[in-house]
Amino acid sequence: MNQLRLALVPGEPAGVGPELCVRLVQSARTHRLTAFGDPETLQAAAHALDLPLRLVAPEDDQGRASELALHAIPNAVGVAFGRPDPANARAVIDALETAANGCLGGDFHGLVTGPVHKAVINQGGIAYTGTTELLATQARCSVVMMLANETMRVALATTHLPLRDVADAITPGALVATLRTLHAALRSDFGIERPCIAVLGLNPHAGEAGHLGQEEIEVIEPVLASLRSEGMVLEGPLPADTAFLPARLRHYDALLAMYHDQGLPVLKFSGFERAVNITLGLPYPRVAVDHGTALDLAGKGSADPSSLIAAMATCARMARARSAIMAR
Template sequence: MRRPRLALVPGEPAGVGPELCVRALQRRWDAEITVIGDRTVLQQAAARLALPLPLPPCGDDSVAGEGSAAVDGLPIGFIDRPNTVGVDPGSPNPRNASAVVEALLSAAQGCIDGRFDGMVTGPVHKATINAGGIAYTGTTELLAGHAGCEVVMMLANDVARVALATTHLPLREVPGRITPAVLARTLRIVDSALRRDFGIAAPVIAVLGLNPHAGEDGLLGQEELETIGPSLERLRAEGLQLVGPLPADTAFLPRKLEGFDAVLAMYHDQGLPVLKYSGFERAVNLTLGLPYPRVAVDHGTALDIAGTGQADPSSLFAAIETCARLAARGRPRRGEAS
């Protein structure tokens, strides 16, 4: 069976993504990598790092494993998506926003077409993309719209897997978005992904409450009694193994996490600070529910150190490793010949 083919997108060209990708290309992976981005930006990043850039020569776009160049016997492909203007590390330019989004969508379409088995993405700069005239709340939402499916954001490391009922919202909007329909959709997607992608036969999912102390029997809020609790009861009747609603301040105790395969947080900053504190360098961002694996780094563009060579590539390395494992597991179910 051949190695899975992964698309690797650096993300914001003025951030640390290009130099992280250069570092990733110095290693042999259990996957065939095709980079989708701006060749000049990658060449400049490689020069600053004093590292070789093992990409195919200039010319036609190539996908790894389809007649592309090989580095140490491992195929590496490249698809050029040039920026509109030159790049100054640390200073994003809205005029390059369309190239960033086009690279992401090229990778996504390649996954849907079967040219890639999964995609790995570097960090993007949301404000710059919006300043470029593109309405953009996040790559998770972009890929969901492109694929026409409902998705769930999950962040994971060696300690925990944390999924989100809501993602990039102002905190004041969160309570109104926690509905029975949202909880049912989210938990079904998480349960299915844990079974299918992670090979967990009977996953146990911990569900956090929205309010302090999970509402404390209604004293600190009604959402647990009126919405979250009844929703979990209905889903348990379908066969989902759900624990909660649990107080968020104690659900992440190590002895409790040992009994959970994943945790569902109600909003972005309820669960993710704990996960990042427990192992930021190895954390990755997964988009569950897509017809292909997508794994991203769990950090931002780090504009303050872009171009200095100081960026830690651990999260990108973990993202590639994770995506390769998920893609290898998922290929047979998509009907692809080995």
């Protein structure tokens, strides 16, 4: 691989994203990094933090401390930290789509994204359910959401669904597709030759042999048996209340939770500050922070940059892992 090139999108300009980007670049980097966003907002964030920031053209990026290459995408109106304006929704989406197009075109090896305010985007007249969905639509592929920290990786069979809809969404076809994507990503993006995936049951005690639900017997177990015959290493379906015990976690490269609040509260409790949100299945690595826009903290200098720093490091590792496999 030539020098690693990553794209960075700060996200909602009135939130903490811009100032986290400023903190991110206070140290020198070995890779090239280009931000997609509004120059005035980034400079205002640096001023609020009383930190130096020099914006340069992407071709002039040398990875120096306090220096950030910028592909300028101006906001429609000025930004007041803590007070998002729907008029800037188009600029946020343009930044995401332009950076992702650069990844699809080979200009960048990966994409790191800051927090986006879904309600403000929709108030701006743009139908938006999330950046994961936007990037999947743009790349025309199916994706899987996975959150990770230093302790565990947790992928989701379903994401943002009402609890009463979850069971109907866990079909054999959907579960097979999710596990294939997860398995392939652990190999290509994390360099794990033969990953072991723990698959959680849907019901308490993984259905208790059918006494607490039939989904394990009718859907999950047949899918796991079929994929094991192809060589995948799959444990489960496991009761969710014991699958996260440290003694068990040591044996798993990832866990697949059946729904959002089955797995993510455990992950966030184990290390929220350094957790990241990874989109599996895209043609390029994409890693996001695992927190919101934190409007109440914006511009005050107290927002923790740990998740963005972890997202950048994770994206770089994933990009290098992909490159190493392609070079074989």
